Amino acid sequence: MGTTVFERQRPAASVVQHSLAQAKHAVFWRDDLPQSLTPDRPSLAGTTGADLVVVGGGYTGLWTALLATEREPDARVVVLEAQRVGWAASGRNGGFCEASLTHGRENGMARWPREMPTLERLGRENLAAIEASESRYGMDFQFERTGQLAPAVEPHQVEWLEEWAAEGEEGVVFLDRSEAQAAVHSPTYLAAVWERNTCGMVHPARMAAELARVCEERGVEIFERTRVTGLDTSGPGVVAVTEGGRVEASRAALGTNVFPSVIKRNRLMTVPVYDYVLMTEPLTDAQLASVGWQDRQGIGDLANQFHYYRLSKDNRILFGGYDAIYRYGRRVDPAYEHRPETWQKLASHFFTTFPQLEGLRFTHQWAGAIDTSTQFTAFFGTARDRRVAYAAGFTGLGVGSTRFAGEVMLDLLDGVSNERTELEMVRKRPLPFPPEPAASIGINATRWSLDRADHNGGRRNLLLKTLDALGLGFDS
Known part of the structure; x- marks a missing residue:
């Protein structure tokens, strides 16, 4: 087995230790929010009514609520959030807002090749709508249409980039070694592809906070610290039962992300995979x-265990990824967010990437759970006689596609037939993950195989080839 550049060019241990010495375990994005965007909203007490009850106060739920007010301005919409608005993935991700609805073109082509022209067009339209929403609603979530840079840091990855660029996608630019290193001065770069138009950078927590603010301005009621314990559909509508009250509604939309669904048949559809990040x-x-880095692109390298990094508005570098940790039992547990060995590994990889920044310190280190599905992108559906719609399984690329998910859920609740609801990606559910212990064995064997491929010229072993053939291939 070979080594990777991050093993061949390790920085001194003292460099890593110094960089992490003052880092606090906290989410930078939430620390960076002004108090005006973090009002302390009440919990639900007693019974209230609504036309639509939305479960989840992250991107999926908030976009759904906002879009519902566009479709029916007089509708009463209630959002129920178990913690605080944007507390989970929506407030702690890397802020890559991509046009892709399919976790990249390769994943989409492997699953829905005939639909890809439509999916790519809908994705571009969705990204444009997100960009336009800042001026449309008077929001500021620091959207920058920077595109995304994909550098090769191992020799076998250069050929992948050449094949990608040869497909002739609009806005895709191949950079050779000198051009790549001129764009971003990293000695690890052997070549790169710059997707110029299909990704924007956002401030994740500001996006959630601004969506919540605009929703409330449009009449949406948001209750925080209000956990939904069940849905009662024995009557004509949907009753969202909480620990302190209930919402009697005509319809419900579920944006519960990685947390156990209140629809039992969805409990095996996702697993929580923990992702870790640093901020300088x-x-x-x-x-x-x-x-x-004058063009401020988001950057994601090409390894199976990849890194993603970007600049913030005040020129910090967020650096995350590589380790993706699944814990036996598929629980979401704050204790899993503390993993010093991963932060040390990320810091080491950071200074391999940018040795000229030796001496720089990290101020924040944090983690969060990703709602991973077997098709590596969101799935959709309805339940309880089409009174309940759901979307989940974004697998780390939900910043942009959650808005699309909101549109889909509202379409499904309205019972309309259009190009969104007729998509095979929307109509068909992916395979669920198996129960334990099979889930843990399979996921960790897959992760081991992906790491082995990264150390073996990208060559995939029999397990990965079998998963690819079954449509369960993990390629990023």
């Missing part, structure tokens, strides 16, 4: 000049 202190002008 702001770079000085000299430090920023030393890394170039």
Whole structure:
């Protein structure tokens, strides 16, 4: 087995230790929110009525609520959030807002090749609508249409980039070694592809907070610290039962992400995979000049165990990914967010990528759970005689596609037939994950195989080839 560049060019242990010495375990994005965007909303007490009750106060639920007010301005919409608005994945992700609805073109082509022209067009339209929503609603979530850079950091990845660029996609630019290193000054870069138009950077927590603010301005009621314990559909509508009250509604939309669904048949459809991230202190002008990065692209390398990184508005570098940890039992547990060995590994990889930034410190380290599905992108459906719609399984690419999911759920509740609801991606459910212990054995064997492929010129073993053939291939 070979080694990767992150093993061949490790920084000194003292560099890593110094960089992490003052990092606090907290989500930078939430720390960066002004108090005006973090009102302390009440919990639900007693009984209230609604036309639509939305479960989940992250992107999926908030976009659904906002879009519902567009469709029916007089409708009463209630959002129920178990913690705080944007507390989970929506407030702690990397802020990559992509046009892709299918977790990348390769994943989409492997699953829905005939639909890909439609899916790609709908994805571009969805991203444009998100970008336009800042001015439309007077929001500020720091959207930058930067595109995304995909660097090769191992020799076998250069051929992948050349094949990708040869497909002739609009806005895809191939950069050779000198051009890649001129764009972003990393000695690890052997080549790169720049997707110029299909990704924007956002401030994740601001996006959730601004969506909530605009929803409330449009009459939506949001209750925080209000956990939904069940849905009662014995009557004509839907009753969302909480620990302190109930919402009697005509319809319900579920945006529960990684948390156990209140629809029992969806309990095996996702597993929580923990992702870890670091945030640096702001770079000085000299430090920023030393890394170039004038076009501020989001960056994601090509390994199976990949890194993603980007610049914040105040020129910090967020650096995350690589380790994706599944724990036996598929529980979501805050204790799983503390993993010093992963933060140390990420810091080491950071200084391999940018050795010129030696001495830079990280101010924040955190983690969060990703709602992973077997098709590596969201699935949709209805339950309880089409009174309840759901979307989940975004697998780490939900910043943009949650808005599309809101449109789909409202379409399904309205019973309309259109190009969204007729998509095979919408009509068919993916395979569920098996129960334990099979889930843990399979997921961890897959992760081991992906790491082995990264150390073996990208060559996939029999397990990965079998998963690919079954439509369960994990390629990123």
